[in-house]
Amino acid sequence: MATLNTNPNLARPDDFYAELLALHEGRSKAESDAINARLILLLANHIGDRKVLTEAMQAAAGTG
Numbered sequence: 001m002a003t004l005n006t007n008p009n010l011a012r013p014d015d016f017y018a019e020l021l022a023l024h025e026g027r028s029k030a031e032s033d034a035i036n037a038r039l040i041l042l043l044a045n046h047i048g049d050r051k052v053l054t055e056a057m058q059a060a061a062g063t064g
Contacts, residue, residue, distance in 0.1 A: 004055035
């Protein structure tokens with residue numbers, strides 16, 4: 001079974017962060033929230049491992 005990888009694992013993380021910010025630029029809070037929800041669901045589907053997803057939710061909530 002896989003476990004959540006919390007070690008740095010993203011090539012050019014600053015570029016990704018800039019792209020993520022640009023995605024939200026000029027959008028309302030509601031539009032940004034909807035984009036974030038769709039992005040989370042797309043990435044969760046890509047990961048596909050419920051155990052890893054649960055670990056990620058717990059880590060994000062500060063409970064894991």
